[in-house]
Structure formats: structure tokens, C-alpha cells
Amino acid sequence: MKLSILAILLGTAFVSSPALAADNPGTGILKAQCISCHAIAKPENASLDRLWERKGPDLYYAGSKFNKPWLVKWLQEPARIRPAGELYTRHVKGSDKEDVVDESTLTAHVKLSKADAEAVADVLMALSGPADLVSKGAFKGDKVSMSMGAMFFNKLRGCAACHQAKPGTGGSSGPELYTAGERLQADYIYSYIKNPQAIDPHIWMPTLNLAEPDLQRLTGYILQLSASEGK
Amino acid sequence: MKMNFRQRMPALLQAGLLVASGFLFSMPASADEPYTQNALRNYNTYCVQCHGINRNGKGINSRDMSVQPRDHSDAKGMGDIPNEEIFHVIKDGGLAGNKSVLMPAWGNVMNDDEIKELGAYLRFVCKCGSGQ
Numbered sequence: 047m048k049l050s051i052l053a054i055l056l057g058t059a060f061v062s063s064p065a066l067a068a069d070n071p072g073t074g075i076l077k078a079q080c081i082s083c084h085a086i087a088k089p090e091n092a093s094l095d096r097l098w099e100r101k102g103p104d105l106y107y108a109g110s111k112f113n114k115p116w117l118v119k120w121l122q123e124p125a126r127i128r129p130a131g132e133l134y135t136r137h138v139k140g141s142d143k144e145d146v147v148d149e150s151t152l153t154a155h156v157k158l159s160k161a162d163a164e165a166v167a168d169v170l171m172a173l174s175g176p177a178d179l180v181s182k183g184a185f186k187g188d189k190v191s192m193s194m195g196a197m198f199f200n201k202l203r204g205c206a207a208c209h210q211a212k213p214g215t216g217g218s219s220g221p222e223l224y225t226a227g228e229r230l231q232a233d234y235i236y237s238y239i240k241n242p243q244a245i246d247p248h249i250w251m252p253t254l255n256l257a258e259p260d261l262q263r264l265t266g267y268i269l270q271l272s273a274s275e276g277k
Numbered sequence: 278m279k280m281n282f283r284q285r286m287p288a289l290l291q292a293g294l295l296v297a298s299g300f301l302f303s304m305p306a307s308a309d310e311p312y313t314q315n316a317l318r319n320y321n322t323y324c325v326q327c328h329g330i331n332r333n334g335k336g337i338n339s340r341d342m343s344v345q346p347r348d349h350s351d352a353k354g355m356g357d358i359p360n361e362e363i364f365h366v367i368k369d370g371g372l373a374g375n376k377s378v379l380m381p382a383w384g385n386v387m388n389d390d391e392i393k394e395l396g397a398y399l400r401f402v403c404k405c406g407s408g409q
Binding site for chain 2: 146
């Protein structure tokens with residue numbers, strides 16, 4: 047019952063969303079294959095319960111979040127970004143040692159052809175979300191020392207507790223960050239670290255209350271990681 | 278001081294009323310579960326990633342952590358921590374309480390009432406009293 051109401055709401059939002067071009071084949075693909083797991087319009091009720099109900103990250107601000115070339119590539123070869131899926135609690139189980147990912151509960155992401163991936167990426171990039179979601183121009187673009195960045199990421203702020211800066215090392219409840227620079231826009235990374243809940247209400251990433259130089263350093267480090275670790 | 282039965286009854290009743298009124302305000306799941314469903318939901322959203330699905334400090338993230346998360350099922354370890362300290366560390370993070378930086382501050386994610394409810398849930402998990 048709840049799900050059908052959600053589907054109707056999503057459907058209505060879809061129809062009334064001005065950003066979706068009716069003449070783009072990506073719109074049809076999005077409607078047929080994406081909206082059962084991803085919200086493409088801002089949900090009216092952004093409660094914690096809703097976070098538990100959703101099956102994948104929200105896409106209504108995809109155009110302010112992703113880099114288009116990455117989207118086109120990933121939609122053709124979708125590799126898992128969140129090692130423990132979403133929401134991680136539903137996909138972990140106890141073991142003799144630490145908790146492990148219960149692979150049997152995770153499903154593979156839809157895979158698209160090149161033409162379809164390009165069409166869908168076009169439509170997604172038009173979904174910019176609320177104007178104040180991302181601080182445009184916030185990241186100043188300074189180069190960061192990778193050793194300083196790593197110390198900050200691993201030791202001083204403990205980001206590695208939840209995120210992997212290189213494949214297989216670090217935490218699993220957050221998205222991997224070794225492809226984040228390729229995947230995400232710099233200002234999105236900055237804005238998300240600054241206040242994760244402002245972008246994704248109730249998300250399980252803490253707000254670290256970082257000072258401006260630290261936000262710049264961390265954003266720069268994550269962007270550069272993609273070049274050094276993601277290949 | 279040895280109290281007779283008559284003297285003890287009012288004290289017991291008083292304690293019972295105190296506990297009962299605490300229950301009323303925090304709306305427990307049932308009489309057997311002295312915590313709120315909201316606290317359970319918050320634990321499963323924010324704490325399980327490090328403190329584990331079995332609340333034993335063996336969360337999915339713990340494998341590579343330099344300081345291991347606290348075992349919330351450890352009655353002795355948890356019993357030694359007063360409620361104020363539990364509240365403070367959840368709200369302001371490990372660093373603020375001279376503990377590990379790997380315990381982040383959750384004060385922007387949960388409000389004070391929710392953090393207090395989470396503290397009560399932790400007392401239920403560790404079976405280590407009220408921390409008073």
C-alpha cells in the first residue's frame with residue numbers, strides 16, 4: 047500500500063517535472079527502469095523512515111552531483127560504489143569476527159547500452175535539484191599534498207573508518223572514494239562534506255564541523271585520489 | 278541501617294513511580310523494552326556501521342580501524358561510564374571526551390532528546406543499570 051502511494055507520488059512528480067525532456071529517449075528509460083529505486087523529484091517527506099524505504103540514492107539533483115562522462119561510462123559498466131549497499135544495515139550480518147556484507151541481499155545495478163546510457167545521462171544532468179543544494183564555486187581548486195591529505199583522511203578526521211580511499215582498504219558503510227573525483231563534481235563533494243544532512247536528510251554520515259581550510263583540503267584530496275587510485 | 282517492611286514499601290513505590298514516569302515520557306516499545314522505537318531505529322541507522330549488528334563493537338567498518346569501537350554488550354565496560362559521558366560523547370564526539378577521533382559527533386544528526394533516548398537504549402543493550 048505504502049509502496050503504491052510512493053509510486054503514484056513519484057509518477058506524479060515525474061510527469062510534472064519540468065526538467066525532463068519528453069522528446070529525449072532517456073526520459074522513457076528513466077521512467078521504465080530507474081524510478082522504482084531512485085527519486086527523480088524531491089520527496090515531500092524526507093523522514094528517516096523514508097531513508098530506510100528507498101532502494102537507491104536520490105537522483106533529483108543528479109545534475110549538481112555527477113560528472114556526465116562518468117555517468118555514461120558507469121551506466122554501461124556499473125561497479126558497486128557502496129560496498130555494503132544501501133541501506134548498509136540491511137546488508138550486513140554478524141560473523142565469528144567483524145560483521146560482513148551479506149552478498150545474497152545485494153542486487154546488481156541495471157546495465158545500459160552506450161546509446162541508452164548517453165540518453166539517460168542527458169536527462170539526469172538536467173535534474174539540478176534545489177538551487178541552494180550545492181555551493182557553486184565553493185571549491186577553490188588548489189592542489190593538495192597527497193601525504194597531508196592522507197594523514198587528514200585516515201588519522202586526523204577518521205574518514206577511512208567508513209570510506210575506502212583505495213580498493214579493499216577502509217570502511218564499507220560509505221561509498222568508495224577512489225573514483226569519487228571522476229564521479230562527482232568538486233562543489234558537490236565540498237558541500238556534502240560540509241553538511242551531509244542538508245543534501246541527504248538523515249544520512250548516516252556525521253557532520254564533522256570542519257573549518258574552511260580543512261574542507262578545501264579534503265575536497266582536493268578526494269578529487270586527486272581518483273587520478274592516483276582509481277585507475 | 279536496617280529498615281522494616283513498612284519503611285521499605287514507600288521507598289520501593291517511589292522508585293517504581295519514578296521509573297514508570299520515565300517510561301511514560303520516553304514511550305517505550307513495551308513494558309519489557311525500556312527504550313523507544315526511535316532510539317532503536319537511530320542505533321540501526323548510525324551506530325551499527327561501527328558498533329555492529331550484534332552491538333559487540335564488531336561493525337562492518339571495524340576491520341581496518343586503528344581503535345576498535347566500544348562493545349556495547351560489555352556490561353562491565355559500559356557500566357563504568359556515567360550517563361552524562363555517554364550523552365557527551367554521542368553529541369560531541371570522541372575527541373571532545375578524550376576518546377578516539379573515530380567516534381564522530383552526532384549532535385547535528387540527532388537532537389538532545391534523541392541522544393538521551395539512545396543512552397537509555399545503550400543501558401538496555403549492556404544490561405548495566407541506569408548509570409545514575
